[in-house]
Amino acid sequence: MFSTQSSLFNDIRYHQYYLQFPNGHYNHTINDFRKFPGITNIFEFEKWFARNFPRIMSLSNEYWHYSIYISVIYLIIIQILIRLMKSTTTNYGFQLKHQLIIWNLIMTIFSLIASIRCLPEFIFVLKNYGFIYSYTQNTYGKDIRLCIWYLFFTLSKVPELIDTIFIVLRKRPLRKLHWIHHTLTLIYSWFVFGDVPSTARWMVNMN
Numbered sequence: 001m002f003s004t005q006s007s008l009f010n011d012i013r014y015h016q017y018y019l020q021f022p023n024g025h026y027n028h029t030i031n032d033f034r035k036f037p038g039i040t041n042i043f044e045f046e047k048w049f050a051r052n053f054p055r056i057m058s059l060s061n062e063y064w065h066y067s068i069y070i071s072v073i074y075l076i077i078i079q080i081l082i083r084l085m086k087s088t089t090t091n092y093g094f095q096l097k098h099q100l101i102i103w104n105l106i107m108t109i110f111s112l113i114a115s116i117r118c119l120p121e122f123i124f125v126l127k128n129y130g131f132i133y134s135y136t137q138n139t140y141g142k143d144i145r146l147c148i149w150y151l152f153f154t155l156s157k158v159p160e161l162i163d164t165i166f167i168v169l170r171k172r173p174l175r176k177l178h179w180i181h182h183t184l185t186l187i188y189s190w191f192v193f194g195d196v197p198s199t200a201r202w203m204v205n206m207n
Contacts, residue, residue: 036143038120049148056151060194067157067190071183074161078179081168093171100166110156114204117149122205138198147196153204154193157186 033040042050049056085093121143125134140146161182167174189203 031144033143033145036121036145037124038117042145046145046148049151050144053144053147057194060151060154060190064190064194067187070158070161071186074164074183075179078164078168078174081165082174085168085171091171094169096166096170100170103162103166107160110152111207114149114153118146118204121146122201125201135199135202138196138200140201141196150200150204151193153207154189157182157189161186 033042121140122134125137125139129137140150164174164179164182167178189200192200
């Protein structure tokens, strides 16, 4: 394992937010949620994340490189599964119909809840401030609830790797773009999350 103190991962971020708060301390959120577009409540589980968010930000900067390890393991597992499935005598893989339905249902529910929380702010910014503002100003960071769901988006890149396993086990064609997209999205989202980048607004809502 690489040490977080090594020159390889002891990176210097160039985002303005990171230069202002190099330790990932997130202390400028607004708790009056009536000032933000969308639903004005905060769920109980969101409150827990809100209380611990400064620590989460610090951990995200310290351990983002674990996404690289996860990606490497993911690629190795996929290659092993591909070889195993090719060694089978049948031309058809596992059906996994019910498992796939359940999995897609879980991901759909997650995406729906995330959209309800994140999409109103995205639309509000585009409508009132314009396109350039939407990817140059990280004002979403003032709403701790959005930060929490952006965190969930970042973490969800790991279970989304299961999509590839379904493809391989069902003996469906696996395109290079598929696993390249999964690995790059995982690594990039983990790398930039601690910087609270303004472009995350587009990454999350377009996903």
